[in-house]
Amino acid sequence: xTTVETGRAAPAGPRTARRSPAGPLLAVLWAxxxxxxxxxxxxxxxxxxxxxxxxGAGRIAGLLCGYACAVLVxxxxxxxxxxxxxxxxxVARWHAMAGRYTICLLLAHVAxxxxxxxxxxxxxxxxxxxxxxxxxxxxLKATAGTVMLVAVGVTSARAxxxxxxxxxxxxxxxxxxxxxxxxxxHQLALGDQFNGRPVATALWYALYLxxxxxxxxxxxxxxxxxxxxxxxxxxxxxQEAPGVYxxxxxxxxxxxxxxxxxxxxxxxxxxxxxxxxxxPYSLSAPPRPDLLRITVKALGxxxxxxxxxxxxxxxxxxxxxxxxxxxxxxxxxxxxxxAGVGITPLRALFETLPGEVTLLYRARGAxxxxxxxxxxxxxxxxxxxxxxxxxxxxxxxxxxxAESLRAAFPDLAGHDVYICGPHGFAQDVYRALRAxxxxxxxxxxxxxxx
Amino acid sequence: MRKSHPIRRVVLATAATVSxxxxxxxxxxxxxxxxxxxxxxxxxxxAAARPSPQGGQRGGAAAGTVTGDAAQTQYGAVQVRLTVxxxxxxxAEAVQAPKGGVSDQKTALAxxxxxxxxxxxxxADIDAVSGATYTSTGYKKSLQSALDKxxxxxxxxxxxxxxxxxxxxxxxxxxxxxxxxxxxxxxRTAQTQYGPVxxxxxxxGGRITRAEAVQAPEGGVSGQKTTLAxxxxxxxxxxxxxADIDAVSGATYTSTGYKKSLQSALDQAGG
Numbered sequence: 001x002t003t004v005e006t007g008r009a010a011p012a013g014p015r016t017a018r019r020s021p022a023g024p025l026l027a028v029l030w031a032x033x034x035x036x037x038x039x040x041x042x043x044x045x046x047x048x049x050x051x052x053x054x055x056g057a058g059r060i061a062g063l064l065c066g067y068a069c070a071v072l073v074x075x076x077x078x079x080x081x082x083x084x085x086x087x088x089x090x091v092a093r094w095h096a097m098a099g100r101y102t103i104c105l106l107l108a109h110v111a112x113x114x115x116x117x118x119x120x121x122x123x124x125x126x127x128x129x130x131x132x133x134x135x136x137x138x139x140l141k142a143t144a145g146t147v148m149l150v151a152v153g154v155t156s157a158r159a160x161x162x163x164x165x166x167x168x169x170x171x172x173x174x175x176x177x178x179x180x181x182x183x184x185x186h187q188l189a190l191g192d193q194f195n196g197r198p199v200a201t202a203l204w205y206a207l208y209l210x211x212x213x214x215x216x217x218x219x220x221x222x223x224x225x226x227x228x229x230x231x232x233x234x235x236x237x238x239q240e241a242p243g244v245y246x247x248x249x250x251x252x253x254x255x256x257x258x259x260x261x262x263x264x265x266x267x268x269x270x271x272x273x274x275x276x277x278x279x280p281y282s283l284s285a286p287p288r289p290d291l292l293r294i295t296v297k298a299l300g301x302x303x304x305x306x307x308x309x310x311x312x313x314x315x316x317x318x319x320x321x322x323x324x325x326x327x328x329x330x331x332x333x334x335x336x337x338x339a340g341v342g343i344t345p346l347r348a349l350f351e352t353l354p355g356e357v358t359l360l361y362r363a364r365g366a367x368x369x370x371x372x373x374x375x376x377x378x379x380x381x382x383x384x385x386x387x388x389x390x391x392x393x394x395x396x397x398x399x400x401x402a403e404s405l406r407a408a409f410p411d412l413a414g415h416d417v418y419i420c421g422p423h424g425f426a427q428d429v430y431r432a433l434r435a436x437x438x439x440x441x442x443x444x445x446x447x448x449x450x
Numbered sequence: 451m452r453k454s455h456p457i458r459r460v461v462l463a464t465a466a467t468v469s470x471x472x473x474x475x476x477x478x479x480x481x482x483x484x485x486x487x488x489x490x491x492x493x494x495x496x497a498a499a500r501p502s503p504q505g506g507q508r509g510g511a512a513a514g515t516v517t518g519d520a521a522q523t524q525y526g527a528v529q530v531r532l533t534v535x536x537x538x539x540x541x542a543e544a545v546q547a548p549k550g551g552v553s554d555q556k557t558a559l560a561x562x563x564x565x566x567x568x569x570x571x572x573x574a575d576i577d578a579v580s581g582a583t584y585t586s587t588g589y590k591k592s593l594q595s596a597l598d599k600x601x602x603x604x605x606x607x608x609x610x611x612x613x614x615x616x617x618x619x620x621x622x623x624x625x626x627x628x629x630x631x632x633x634x635x636x637x638r639t640a641q642t643q644y645g646p647v648x649x650x651x652x653x654x655g656g657r658i659t660r661a662e663a664v665q666a667p668e669g670g671v672s673g674q675k676t677t678l679a680x681x682x683x684x685x686x687x688x689x690x691x692x693a694d695i696d697a698v699s700g701a702t703y704t705s706t707g708y709k710k711s712l713q714s715a716l717d718q719a720g721g
Contacts, residue, residue, distance in 0.1 A: 189671050
């Protein structure tokens with residue numbers, strides 16, 4: 001079948017996919033939530049009357065909210081286990097889902113505790129709110145933190161995201177760190193479950209300090225070390241297709257990065273117009289010890305500046321991230337389905353995935369096929385197939401359906417299928433594949449739609 | 451990539467959370483075992499020394515309670531009960547007061563203040579509580595009627611207690627009386643996680659007329675909590691007359707210590 005030249009292709013990996021740590025990790029996270037509730041359970045004697053119920057509900061919500069805040073920050077700490085094994089996209093979806101839930105818990109905590117205190121003191125809700133905020137220890141800080149967290153939640157809602165820039169959302173989101181820090185102290189000062197319970201207090205400190213350590217290490221120290229060691233600079237920029245450019249980045253000791261085909265880095269080009277944003281771009285070729293290559297479609301306000309990058313521009317990179325790698329393969333046969341600039345990670349995989357590989361490349365027209373020449377060369381060298389799905393002469397789109405896929409690949413269900421392309425395209429392909437009886441575990445995809 | 455069902459997810463998450471929390475809350479005992487035991491075991495300090503108003507064996511010098519007529523107001527009846535010892539008002543409480551909604555809040559606001567004023571003034575010439583005019587007026591009416599009853603029942607000491615003789619109504623003159631004069635009892639020190647709490651009460655005529663904390667947690671957060679909780683606990687102790695008082699939210703440990711020490715003081719006063 002395929003003749004794999006030694007030295008260039010990756011060695012034949014194990015045929016069973018490396019197990020994703022997602023399941024055990026989720027179990028640990030849920031156990032932590034149960035533990036937080038257990039803190040309430042063991043620290044509470046009785047629940048008396050309406051005031052007791054309200055305060056109790058508020059405290060449970062508060063404990064869960066405090067726990068969830070730590071988890072939310074931890075999920076976004078760019079821990080390699082999460083980014084490269086569970087998958088950056090999946091972790092981001094967990095973060096978004098848990099974030100929405102946390103904001104609800106936060107509001108419930110505030111409302112129930114205030115209502116419970118007011119009922120106990122037989123005071124008005126307003127009066128009680130003023131008392132709690134102004135006179136209870138650490139409550140001014142906690143109030144400020146609450147306001148910030150709600151602001152973060154509001155600016156992250158889908159409706160708000162559509163109307164604001166990425167940068168605005170990003171910088172508001174950074175407030176989360178301050179908010180979580182400010183809200184931390186009232187938990188220990190006022191949390192009935194921590195009063196005089198050194199073990200509970202120690203566990204809570206361990207949770208928060210542990211997360212803080214992850215953030216400092218993986219979001220600050222690790223990138224600093226990476227960029228000091230590898231000294232990345234733009235080597236050259238080439239046009240691949242109309243509006244699509246490859247950027248070759250030169251650096252030292254790049255083999256130590258452990259980057260694998262299919263993965264991406266977050267890039268920050270220290271040139272004009274690009275300095276303030278870091279953007280994820282996939283490697284479009286297997287990494288070499290001295291060179292990395294990405295391929296970018298110049299469309300957003302940020303990526304439009306990429307073609308103007310001058311050789312020698314310094315580059316700040318964080319990574320490697322992403323789990324769309326050969327680890328996901330479960331069989332000897334792979335089908336890669338790319339649309340548009342989604343070809344980038346699949347181009348790298350096309351060269352390196354062991355076994356029998358076929359590439360299906362969807363583009364508007366022949367002139368839009370980025371990296372076309374390379375793909376043909378790899379196909380010849382590997383003895384692999386490349387199929388194109390281009391628009392017809394009158395602009396009609398080729399249909400990718402269960403039938404057409406089965407016709408082209410009789411043993412479709414025996415393939416691992418990697419998809420990369422715009423979200424709508426990926427969804428259509430996913431549905432077609434499922435209709436063609438490809439098992440879910442064999443469909444590999446990264447989506448940053450939350 | 452699997453199809454997501456946002457609505458279903460929201461409904462499920464909400465239902466699971468709410469039912470989980472309700473389940474947890476309902477599994478906890480609905481009454482505070484410690485407080486219930488304290489209330490049940492408490493030898494009500496007033497109980498032994500609280501004969502019916504006219505049945506005082508030692509006439510005017512004995513402690514007794516007198517209940518005034520109920521005074522109707524727009525929002526409900528107000529009825530005042532006075533504790534009289536040695537011809538002086540040592541305690542005042544409202545056995546009836548407007549209830550429900552805003553009235554609850556106003557009652558909560560006004561009655562403790564009116565009680566305090568009544569004891570301090572020794573007559574019905576007390577200030578209305580702003581925002582609770584009707585309750586105040588009803589209170590003064592019922593208070594006056596109670597004072598009238600006292601006057602009628604103990605002619606001997608009537609001049610001293612008389613509704614109009616304000617100048618002798620101060621608390622200073624009670625010191626020279628006999629058995630029923632005010633005495634101060636200090637409870638045992640109750641240890642809490644944050645420091646000792648010790649309560650001193652003044653008992654007069656079998657009723658607590660004053661409560662104060664001679665020791666309470668100090669420093670930092672504990673100091674803030676003490677400032678927050680102790681005045682409220684003092685007020686509650688006087689109002690309740692026993693150790694069955696509500697804990698102040700956010701200061702549970704101080705409250706528990708306070709109740710313990712208060713109970714011990716009551717035990718001493720009762721015994």
